[in-house]
Amino acid sequence: MSSTEVSLWRPGQLEIVLMDVRHGDAQLIISPTGETLLIDAGDESVAPIVAERIRKVLGKLEVDYLLASHYHVDHIGPIVSLFRDYGLVVRKAVLDRGGGRNAYDSSIYRMYYDYVTAPERTFQHVQLSAGDKIDLGPAIKIDVLAAGNSDAHTNCGISVNGKNDNDYSIVLWLTFGAFDYWTGGDLSGTDGLETTNVETACAQLIPRPADLYKAEHHAISTNNNASLLNALQPQVTLISLDGVGDTSALLRIVKTGSVFATNRIIALAEDKKTPLIINDSDDIIVTSRDGSDFVIEGMVFKSR
Numbered sequence: 001m002s003s004t005e006v007s008l009w010r011p012g013q014l015e016i017v018l019m020d021v022r023h024g025d026a027q028l029i030i031s032p033t034g035e036t037l038l039i040d041a042g043d044e045s046v047a048p049i050v051a052e053r054i055r056k057v058l059g060k061l062e063v064d065y066l067l068a069s070h071y072h073v074d075h076i077g078p079i080v081s082l083f084r085d086y087g088l089v090v091r092k093a094v095l096d097r098g099g100g101r102n103a104y105d106s107s108i109y110r111m112y113y114d115y116v117t118a119p120e121r122t123f124q125h126v127q128l129s130a131g132d133k134i135d136l137g138p139a140i141k142i143d144v145l146a147a148g149n150s151d152a153h154t155n156c157g158i159s160v161n162g163k164n165d166n167d168y169s170i171v172l173w174l175t176f177g178a179f180d181y182w183t184g185g186d187l188s189g190t191d192g193l194e195t196t197n198v199e200t201a202c203a204q205l206i207p208r209p210a211d212l213y214k215a216e217h218h219a220i221s222t223n224n225n226a227s228l229l230n231a232l233q234p235q236v237t238l239i240s241l242d243g244v245g246d247t248s249a250l251l252r253i254v255k256t257g258s259v260f261a262t263n264r265i266i267a268l269a270e271d272k273k274t275p276l277i278i279n280d281s282d283d284i285i286v287t288s289r290d291g292s293d294f295v296i297e298g299m300v301f302k303s304r
Contacts, residue, residue: 009030009034009057009058011032011033011034012032012289013030013032013287013288013289014029014030014031014032014139014140014176014179014286014287014288014289014291014294015028015029015030015057015285015286015287016028016029016030016181016212016285016286016287017029017030017053017057017283017284017285017286018214018238018240018262018283018284018285018286019042019049019050019053019240019262019283020049020240020262020263020281020282020283020284021041021042021043021046021049021050021240021262022042022043022046022242022262022263023043023074023218023241023242024040024042024043024046024074024075024077024240025039025040025042025069025074025075025185025186025214025218025240026038026039026040026041026042026046026050026053026240027039027040027183027214027240028053028054028057028058028063029136029142029174030057030058031136031137031139031140032137032139032140032176033136033137033138033139034137035064035135035136035137036058036062036063036064036065036136037063037064037065037066037067037134037136037142038054038063038065038066038067039067039069039172039183040067040068040069040075040076040185041066041075041076041077041078041079041082042074042075042077042078043073043074043077043078044073044077044078044081044108045077045078046077046078047078047081047082047085047086048086050078050082051082051086051088053283054088060089061082061086061087061088061089062088062089062090062091063088063089063090063091064090064091064092064093064136065090065092065093065094065095065134065136066079066088066090066093066094066095067094067095067096067128067134067170067172068094068095068096068097068112068170069169069170069183069184069185069186070097070148070165070166070168070169070170070185070186071096071103071104071106071109071112071165071168072106072165072166072186073106073108075185075186076108076109076112077108079112079115079116080111080112080115083115084115090123091123092123092124093123093124093125093126094116094123094124094125094126095126095128095134095170096116096125096126096127096128096170097127097128097147097148097149097150097168097170098127098128098149098150099127099149099150099151100113101113101114103150104150104165128144128147128170129144129147129149130144130145130146130147130156131143131144132144132147134172139176140174140175140176141174141175141176142172142173142174142175143172143173143174143175144170144171144172145171145172145173145184145202145205145206146169146170146171146184146187146198146202146205147168147170147171148160148167148168148169148170148198149168150162150168155167155168155169155198155201155202156171156198156201156202156204156205157201158196158198158201159196160188160196160198161194161195161196163193163194163195164188164194164195166185166186166187166188166195166217166223167187167188167195167196167198169184169185169186169187169188169198169216170184170185171183171184171185171187171202171205172184173206173207175291176288176291177288177290177291177292177303178211178291178292178303178304179211179212179288179291179292179293179294179303180207180208180209180210180211180212180303180304181210181211181212181213181214182206182210182212182213182214182232182234183213183214184202184214184216185216185217186216186217186218186223187199187202187216187217187223188217188222188223189216189217189222189223189224189225189228189249190222190223190225192222195222197225199216199223199224199225199227199228200225200227200228202228203227203228203230203231203232204231206231206232208304209232209233209234209304210232210233210234210235211234211235211236211294211301211303211304212234212235212236212237212238212286212294213232213234213236213237213238213256214237214238214239214240215237215238215239215240215249215253216228218239218240218241219239219241219249219250219253219261220249221247221248221249222249223249224249224252224253225249225252226252229252229253229256232256233256234256234257235256235257235258235301235304236257236258236259236260236294236296236301237253237256237257237258237259237260238259238260238261238284238286239253239259239260239261239262239265239278240261240262241261241262241263241265242262242263247267247268247276250265250267250276251267251269251270251276254276254278258296258299258301259278260278260281260284260296260297261278261281261284262281262282262283262284264277264278265277265278281297284296284297285297288303291303
């Protein structure tokens with residue numbers, strides 16, 4: 001669905017908007033009772049895009065919660081600009097994994113930290129831990145399955161390398177009736193020089209198959225591993241990206257069900273001959289009236 005076609009949220013409806021912010025993540029969740037959660041906001045260049053999308057969906061640039069899944073620039077880049085230059089209002093709290101001003105070595109992160117922890121702010125700054133819940137009203141549940149601890153160098157109950165902030169990504173599990181959704185930032189899925197296979201550890205926390213999955217780390221090959229996908233068994237996967245290089249993760253994902261991406265993907269299937277085309281969806285909008293099913297671009301999927 002084109003961003004110009006975004007309609008206002010309707011009371012009683014769950015809505016998830018994965019915004020087209022090129023390489024990066026930004027998603028807005030609106031509960032059936034109108035509580036709102038903005039997860040990430042893309043990189044520095046997309047502040048006007050994110051501000052416009054929120055206003056189109058909500059009619060105002062206000063959310064109840066803002067969550068940073070982790071501290072990479074393509075997730076938190078424009079947050080301070082959204083506050084200072086566009087007038088974003090957070091009514092309740094900014095949520096992240098904590099860790100203090102030196103949790104990540106980045107000038108963008110330190111600017112973010114200084115802003116959200118300043119004593120004059122009217123919202124709370126809250127450090128999330130595994131087992132916490134985010135209150136978006138009585139109709140839905142959002143459980144924090146995992147949240148990295150950069151002091152202890154752990155996530156999902158295992159020690160992590162700690163050199164790549166993706167390892168510390170926050171994982172959320174949203175439930176609305178029979179509908180279940182997993183979103184986990186850029187959670188790492190392989191052991192390497194800078195990453196730890198956190199996905200396999202987190203897969204053990206999955207309570208049941210998911211209806212909807214937001215692909216980790218823009219569907220790159222070092223994430224979205226077989227252990228996680230086998231545990232999730234998603235009906236539908238959403239991908240936020242501006243291109244794809246190594247397609248091994250993408251080929252794993254398409255075997256699980258339907259796929260929607262914010263930008264057009266053209267790749268070859270496993271036979272190296274058949275074109276695999278996933279169309280450009282711009283903003284991807286997911287709606288559900290009661291959790292028994294959900295709709296994406298006019299396609300109806302039955303929740304399990």
